[in-house]
Amino acid sequence: MQYIDPHIHMVSRTTDDYARMAQAGCVAITEPAFWAGYDRSSPQGFYDYFRQLTDTEPKRAAQFGIEHYTWLCINPKEAEDLALAKDVLALIPDFLDQPNVLGIGEIGLNKNSRNELKVLEDHIALADATESLILVHTPHLEDKRKGTRLIMDAVERNGNIKPSRVLIDHVEEHTVKDVLDRGFWCGMTLYPDSKCTPQRAADILEMFGTERIWINSAGDWGNSDPLAVPKCHVEMLRRGHTAETIQKISLDNPRTFLGQSPRFNAK
Amino acid sequence: MSEFAGTCPLTRTQVIDQYFMEHRAKLLDLAAFLDRIERGQPDEIADPRDDFRIAQLLDATKVLDDGQGERARRVLEVFSDPTEQPLESAAGLKGASGAWAGHPTG
Numbered sequence: 001m002q003y004i005d006p007h008i009h010m011v012s013r014t015t016d017d018y019a020r021m022a023q024a025g026c027v028a029i030t031e032p033a034f035w036a037g038y039d040r041s042s043p044q045g046f047y048d049y050f051r052q053l054t055d056t057e058p059k060r061a062a063q064f065g066i067e068h069y070t071w072l073c074i075n076p077k078e079a080e081d082l083a084l085a086k087d088v089l090a091l092i093p094d095f096l097d098q099p100n101v102l103g104i105g106e107i108g109l110n111k112n113s114r115n116e117l118k119v120l121e122d123h124i125a126l127a128d129a130t131e132s133l134i135l136v137h138t139p140h141l142e143d144k145r146k147g148t149r150l151i152m153d154a155v156e157r158n159g160n161i162k163p164s165r166v167l168i169d170h171v172e173e174h175t176v177k178d179v180l181d182r183g184f185w186c187g188m189t190l191y192p193d194s195k196c197t198p199q200r201a202a203d204i205l206e207m208f209g210t211e212r213i214w215i216n217s218a219g220d221w222g223n224s225d226p227l228a229v230p231k232c233h234v235e236m237l238r239r240g241h242t243a244e245t246i247q248k249i250s251l252d253n254p255r256t257f258l259g260q261s262p263r264f265n266a267k
Numbered sequence: 268m269s270e271f272a273g274t275c276p277l278t279r280t281q282v283i284d285q286y287f288m289e290h291r292a293k294l295l296d297l298a299a300f301l302d303r304i305e306r307g308q309p310d311e312i313a314d315p316r317d318d319f320r321i322a323q324l325l326d327a328t329k330v331l332d333d334g335q336g337e338r339a340r341r342v343l344e345v346f347s348d349p350t351e352q353p354l355e356s357a358a359g360l361k362g363a364s365g366a367w368a369g370h371p372t373g
Contacts, residue, residue, distance in 0.1 A: 080357045112348075113357035140363035145347040173340040174347065194365075199286075200339065206274040238285070240276040 001243065003250040004028045004266065005229050006258065007106070007135070007169055007187060007216035010057055010068070011049075017219070017226045018064045024230040028067040028266035030258065031057060032106035032135050035077040037221055043087040046074060050091065054098040067266045069258070071105030071135045072096070079110070079119035089122055096130055102261045103127060105135025106169065109147040112139060117150060124158045133261050134166040138175065141194060148175045152182055167257055169216070170195055176208055185257050189218040190228035198232035202239060210245060214253045269336035297328075320366040 002025045010018070010031055021029075031053060033046075040046055053070040061068035072095055074088040095101060107123040109116045127134045134155070139147035148168065155161050163183035171179050171186040172195065179186040188204060189195040196204070201215050219226035233246045258264040275282060304315045315321040327345040330338050348367045354360075 077361055111354055111357035111360045113354040113360075116357060117353050141365045142346050142348050142367040143363055145344065146350060149351070150353065172343055173337070174343040203275070203339070206276075207271045 001025045001230070001233060001246060001250075002027050003229055003233070003246075004030075004214075004254040004258075005217050005219075005226075006030045006167075006214055006254045007032060007189065007218045008226060009034055009218070009220040010061065011052055012221035013219055013226055015060065015063075018061060018066060021226055022064040022066055024227055026066055026229075028069065028254075029061065030069040030071065030102060030135075030254075032071040032137070033073050033075060034106060034137070034220065035075045039078055040084075043084065043091060046088045047091055050095045054095055054100060058100050069100045069102050069264060069266075071103055071133075072101060073104050073107045073123055074119065075106065076108050076110040076116050076120070076137060076139075079116045080113060082115055082118065085115075085119040085122070089119075089126060092126065093130065096132065099263055102258060102264055103133030103135065104130075105133075106137035107134065108137035108151050109139050110137075110143070112143055112147045112150055117154065120151065120154055121158075124155055124161060128158055128160045133258070134161065136166060136168045138168060138170045144170070144172065145174050148178065152179070152184065155184075156182075164212075165260055167214075170218070171204075172196060173200070173204060176204055176213075180208060180212060185212045185214075185253075188213070188215050190215060190225070190232055191218065192223055192225065198228065198235040201232050202235050202241070205236070205241075205245075205249065210248045210253070212253070212257075214249055214257070271336065297324075319368055319370045320364060323366040323370050 005021065005026055008029050008031060010029065033049065033053060050072055058068040072092050074085050079085050104123050104127040107120055109120060136151055138144050138151060151168065155166055167185040167187055168179045169187035170189045176186055188201045190198055190201055215229055215232050217226050217228035218224060229250060233250065236246055255266065277285065301315060304321065312318055316325060323346050327342045330341045330345065346366045
């Protein structure tokens, strides 16, 4: 079954993972800029990372017939340093015209601090000025519910960003309803220990429907699984859900949201 | 009746048949984990509830059999930071512990 994994960090994954994903039916991925597991020491580190995301990684994906798209930002875990964030934000416009760049992401909050919020607002303003789509990271675990609300408030304060052009990722049972009710798209991340398991993601789809929602693996350098999306499909089939429902959340919905960018052409 | 009644395509018996063993094992893991804490070498934790994470974990177990629905949402809310204002600074902070440190213990 063909699918799109709309959030995965392939810079942290092996070439074998690309091969296995292609064998499982993955036709396209989108890779948001994120934290490397350590703080970069300078804006130059981000410049090199953006080159990797816009030049190196698409070529690696193409070897397996997978289309590679990306999102650029300084992630919230490195956003406490306002001077660094300002310098990194200044780099982004030069990359926004690259053919695989869909927008600004994954922006958001980590510990819900005032500096993180300031940098989030600056990213939102950049997305507004460049008419870019936004992919949002919501905080982890105990910080998620509060952070998700602060993030949605910040987007709405901007006033020019349509919620239909913003995807709020990593929703769980305590945030999904607010996100959908406020008109945003939402993503469920399938992780072994944190965020959603495939079973809980299937539960959420049953409870909240299949409109404006997708699933992703967010595979990275931590405890994660680049095949989590097809594993969730198996869970849904096991319960009696149809191939059409699975196609809706893993192919049609990603195409609809991402297709708002003229650069997305995974038809 | 929950607003979500009937949303799972399986019958209730099918759900139990399909998932019981998996969740029986998870419950035993939780029980053994709590036993393991008590068997640990003595330190400042006199009672598992002295740790805010375990206090919230035990509070969350009360949700499981209170007769109300939406247990997953309510368990997540037990662990969540209930405040609304941004933190003054995140300097030196990166990760999350899985439970809110401001929760009263004991």
